[in-house]
Amino acid sequence: MHIEEFSEGTSPIHRCDPRVKIIIFLYLAFSTALTSKWQISVLNFLYALLILFLSNLPWRGVFKRLFWANVFLSFILISLIMADLLEFFANKDSPPIKRESLALGSHLILKLNGILIAFLSLLGTTSISQLVHALNHLKIPPKFLLLLFLSYRYLTYLHLEYDKMRMSILARGFSPKTNLWTFKTYAYSLGILLVKTLRRSEELYLALLARNFKGVYPLLEHFAMRRGDLVFLAISMLIFNLSLWWFHR
Amino acid sequence: MHISEGVLSPGIVIVGWLGVIPILAFSLKTIKSHQLPRIALFSSLFFVISFIHVPLGPTSAHLSLNGLLGLFLGIGVFPALFIALLFQALFFQYGGITVLGINTLIMGIPPYLSSLFLAQRLNSSRKAVTFVSALAIGSFSFLGSVILLSLITYLSNPKFYLFSGVLFITQVPMALVEGLITAFTVMFLKQTYPEALNLARHPY
Structure with a gap:
């Protein structure tokens, strides 16, 4: 079972410090999941696309992963449309498909795909041993x-x-x-x-x-924060915080 | 059986994390070092079980058997599920990271509670009592998770009422299948490896 296929590569995102990738992903994912502003979701989606482009992941693999998550979402979208249709048949004054249902549906598609693309390009490009090591540094x-x-x-x-x-x-x-x-x-x-x-x-x-185990698993793979990683972190934080401030002011 | 990224309302996502963090902290504090390998392996087992698809009339559904995990892990079911769901999100994009908290609670609370009340009955010398208790643990665990999932989806946005309703109705038959498979597994263990059931009655 080869499950870490995306973690193999030499792109700038693959070479980035895993701590930076985890922080950027969490910030992007939670700001997308917790926002009601579609503008923030669009911005985060575009930023996630840019990171995906930089990560040089195989497009076919990414589409395959996104496809199944979107199949699940499609059940929710169909149920929204069906609910509107049921209301329309019961009460002819109501439109067959409401504008707010379409708005909600498209916002959900943006949120899901934005978070998943960021997920694949940031955490998918990190091996489990790197992830565990980075989480150790982040005091988990x-x-x-x-x-x-x-x-x-x-x-x-x-x-x-x-x-x-x-x-x-x-x-x-x-x-x-x-x-x-x-x-x-x-x-x-x-x-x-x-x-x-x-x-x-x-x-x-x-x-x-x-083996006289004391509760700490020694990890042999090490990483160091480089200037490029700090610049990536700073730019990402600037974009996320500026968009949060701008659209929530 | 878990919800995807971006679907739930911010309030529910936050409640999920606020609920799961203290439970995980308490669970990790309670677990002794000799129990860690068992919890880790059951976490992997839960991940592997999700590959098993059972035909259900014209369609098929994958097994979850969270009841079995609750039975063998007690409070350790929460970190085990948290890690297994993290792997499912990481490797297959099922569920997600922001909803990991609420998904762990949905999948973990029913098996923990049903095992707490029913696991002692597996000790019975009467086969029927053992079978029915295991059936109840398997079914209630799955059914509880379905009810929680439907309720949370509805509470997240009342416009999802149709989705919640259909989800609940379609998953109810699966609760019986989960119960039956849990019960047959427990009966198999009682015959071939009865020490395993001692662990089930006293996870720690």
């Missing part, structure tokens, strides 16, 4: 970071185990249907996966003890 509790790191470490292991079981039941001609037999098959496979999970967690703890 080490216990939480250890959980994050161990969890990531065992994702691939459990996914491989799951794949092996899936292949073995498929090889025996298993074809899932809506019946008790299917649910039992899934449950028993899950049961085995659970036993493996529990056993592996005990082994992991013993392995940590054997």
Whole structure:
């Protein structure tokens, strides 16, 4: 399972200090999510697009990721239109599609895509080990970071185990249907996966003890803040704060 | 089963973070170091379980089994879900970062509460009691999350009433499937690895 495909690259965004990327992303994401002003959402969307352009990510991959998130959003948009239509059929004075529903729908599309594009280009270009290391510098509790790191470490292991079981039941001609037999098959496979999970967690703890583990996971990848990173941070903060002040004054 | 970025109102997003931060802080304080590997691995397991798609009539839905997580982790279900949802957002853009707080509460509160009240019953010598208790934990956990999700979407913007209603109705049958799979998994564990159920009754 190759899940960190976007973190490999040499673009300016890939080379940027992960602490800077996390701060810029959080500022952009929360200012977009918490605003009711569409102008701020447009500005943040355009800024996210600029970062995406600089990050040099494969367009096909980015579109694929955005597509599924937009499919989910489309259910909400359809429900908004359907609600207006129901009101129109009940009361002919009401327009078939209200202006405020269209405004709300387009604002939601802008917000979702702006945050996701920033997410892919800033956090997607950061590997998990860099992310954990940067969060450590940003004073996130080490216990939480250890959980994050161990969890990531065992994702691939459990996914491989799951794949092996899936292949073995498929090889025996298993074809899932809506019946008790299917649910039992899934449950028993899950049961085995659970036993493996529990056993592996005990082994992991013993392995940590054997290595005199003190609660801090040593990370071998280091990074340093460069002048370019500080300029990127300063420009981003200036844009976000100016737009917040301008449109909320 | 979680909401995307940008959809919820600012108030709900803030409430989500204000709710989840103290719970995570309390949970991390309570967890002993020997429990960390188990919580981390169950977090990965939750992520992997979401790949399993169960056919449901003409459509299919992915499993969540948050009840099973609540059963084995107790209060540790919150950091486990927080991390698993973070990975889902990071690798597949399901959910998101700004809504991570509220999504963790939606997915975590029902399994924590249902396990708190029902996990002791898994100890019963009668198979039927164990089965029904596990079924209830699995179903209530999922159903609770669906109710919370529908309610929060509606409270976020009453114009989403149709979406909330349809979401609730379509997810109710899945609660039964989640309950059945949780119950069969628990029965399997009772037969093959009963020590696991001791962990389920006393996560710490």
